[in-house]
Amino acid sequence: MKKIILGVILITSISLLSGCLYPQDKLAKNQVPYDDQIQTVQTAVEKFQKDNDGILPIKTEEKSASIYEKYPVDFNKLIQNRYMSEPPGNSYENGGIFQYVIINAETKPAVKIFDLRIAEKIREIKIRIAAQGYPPFGKQVAYNVYSINFKKLGYKDEQYVVSPYTNNNLPFVINGSGNIFVDYRMDLYQALKKDHTSYKQGDDIRPLLTRHSSFVPAYSLPYTINKKNEPVFMTK
Numbered sequence: 001m002k003k004i005i006l007g008v009i010l011i012t013s014i015s016l017l018s019g020c021l022y023p024q025d026k027l028a029k030n031q032v033p034y035d036d037q038i039q040t041v042q043t044a045v046e047k048f049q050k051d052n053d054g055i056l057p058i059k060t061e062e063k064s065a066s067i068y069e070k071y072p073v074d075f076n077k078l079i080q081n082r083y084m085s086e087p088p089g090n091s092y093e094n095g096g097i098f099q100y101v102i103i104n105a106e107t108k109p110a111v112k113i114f115d116l117r118i119a120e121k122i123r124e125i126k127i128r129i130a131a132q133g134y135p136p137f138g139k140q141v142a143y144n145v146y147s148i149n150f151k152k153l154g155y156k157d158e159q160y161v162v163s164p165y166t167n168n169n170l171p172f173v174i175n176g177s178g179n180i181f182v183d184y185r186m187d188l189y190q191a192l193k194k195d196h197t198s199y200k201q202g203d204d205i206r207p208l209l210t211r212h213s214s215f216v217p218a219y220s221l222p223y224t225i226n227k228k229n230e231p232v233f234m235t236k
Helices: 001-022 023-029 035-051 077-078 116-132 186-195
Strands: 097-104 112-114 136-143 143-147 160-161 169-175 178-184 223-225 231-233
Touching: 023 116, 023 160, 035 077, 035 097, 097 116, 116 160, 116 178, 136 231, 186 223, 186 231
Parallel strands: none
Antiparallel strands: 097 112, 136 143, 143 169, 160 169, 169 178, 223 231
């Protein structure tokens, strides 16, 4: 009974939090991934790096963060040093829904974004799992990777996120530690059909998704190819 009450309280809290983060009057104008805003941040980041001996204006994230969420842009540093007057209107810091991040930080830093509603959805699912007390593992899809039985969590339908690359409905997967990820295999399959880059088994193929897009595959596991040149989860 205590777990049920806790779950209700937590779900209500996150609903209220989401409402505070993204007021309806701001959602419409701040949920568009404008290329010019991303380029403005890219230019500011490059100038900052040049003027600061190669140092990037990034926040420090926990070591366990994926490479695509690991280096959020620190707009405070850019604004305080007059590289920007304010964060982009579609950024989380300015009431938008996008997190600005830097990829390829050690080689050729590039500014990209991801939709924070993905993080909210994952948080919502985790809250239900915490209320239940154990992860509702579904079928095993790879070593230590499973589908999720959403009915056991009280959902009527399968839960998914809409791909920023293809508009596909992307499912969630979970590992043995209870961490939840977005499954980008459908997107990667389509990208492999169009791209002529030669990959070997064991190569991480996620750069296929970032090469021609402003988005990163947020909350993803590494992927490689099998003998048929199809995307599969990379397992150790």
